[in-house]
Amino acid sequence: MKSYVVIGLGRFGMEMAAKLYECGEDVLAIDTDENLIDKFADRVTRAVAADGRDPDVLKKLGVENCDRAIVAVGSDLAASALITMNLKALGVPYILCKAHDDTYREILEKLGADRVIIPEREMADKLSLGLTTTGIMEYIELSEEYGIVEMNPPESWYGKSIRQLDLRSRYGANVIALRDGDALSIPPDINLPIEDTTVLVMLGNYKTINQLKKL
Numbered sequence: 001m002k003s004y005v006v007i008g009l010g011r012f013g014m015e016m017a018a019k020l021y022e023c024g025e026d027v028l029a030i031d032t033d034e035n036l037i038d039k040f041a042d043r044v045t046r047a048v049a050a051d052g053r054d055p056d057v058l059k060k061l062g063v064e065n066c067d068r069a070i071v072a073v074g075s076d077l078a079a080s081a082l083i084t085m086n087l088k089a090l091g092v093p094y095i096l097c098k099a100h101d102d103t104y105r106e107i108l109e110k111l112g113a114d115r116v117i118i119p120e121r122e123m124a125d126k127l128s129l130g131l132t133t134t135g136i137m138e139y140i141e142l143s144e145e146y147g148i149v150e151m152n153p154p155e156s157w158y159g160k161s162i163r164q165l166d167l168r169s170r171y172g173a174n175v176i177a178l179r180d181g182d183a184l185s186i187p188p189d190i191n192l193p194i195e196d197t198t199v200l201v202m203l204g205n206y207k208t209i210n211q212l213k214k215l
Contacts, residue, residue, distance in 0.1 A: 013072030064090035177201035
């Protein structure tokens, strides 16, 4: 179990905090709105009405002992920047920030955020993978750059093996499993011909997955 602090309980912050708690993680939620904290208290480990911009407040709450921090006040750059600097000064190992746009993202990255996301853009990117092609079935994000994708093979791959297709060299994609109905092969047999019923489970970066969906 990891410990998280989520600062800012807008829609994004509340969803993140609640989901992390549902996954069994220890979650401290912080927001300046006391009424909101009262309503949200039973959805996390601990909810506190406090100002995350105040480093003394963060110290009193023991934020420096958290494994990860989520700064979810993306519409207020000044607040996000100050909170991020406070978290860095306290030595929090990993800081994820929500940003309003690319300008916010660049500033927060320079201030030391380990990852900065624009949620609406990331959601649009992931949904577009499934909407723009029937080949992509599922996409699971592993990091900012890499993910696992389930996809139906293009017809040009039928009858060919993973070895023959040489996907790692050609696309930078690694086939980590093959699925045919309920049968799952891990690791995959690289000499087995791919059929129209085969589903490939592949690991690659976002650029690679975009290339694959165009095949």
